[in-house]
Amino acid sequence: MARHLAQLMAYKDEHEVARLYIDGAFLQRLREQFDGDFTLRFHLALPRLAKRSDKDELVKREYGPWVMHVLGLLAF
Numbered sequence: 001m002a003r004h005l006a007q008l009m010a011y012k013d014e015h016e017v018a019r020l021y022i023d024g025a026f027l028q029r030l031r032e033q034f035d036g037d038f039t040l041r042f043h044l045a046l047p048r049l050a051k052r053s054d055k056d057e058l059v060k061r062e063y064g065p066w067v068m069h070v071l072g073l074l075a076f
Contacts, residue, residue, distance in 0.1 A: 022068060041062055041065075
C-alpha cells in the first residue's frame, strides 16, 4: 500500500510541477532574471520514451521547448 501511495503522490507532484511551469508567472520570472533571447531545455525521464539503466532506472534525456506543450496537457 505504501508503494502505491508513493506512486500516486509522485504523479500528483508531476501534475503540480507541470501546472506551475505553464503558468505565465514562471516564464515572466525567467524574462525578468535573464536578458536577451533564451531557450528552455528540460531534462526528463519520460516513462514511455526513456531508456533504462543497468539498475533498471529510467535515464533522463534532454528535451527542447516543445515539452511546454506536453506539460500543458499534463497540467489538466
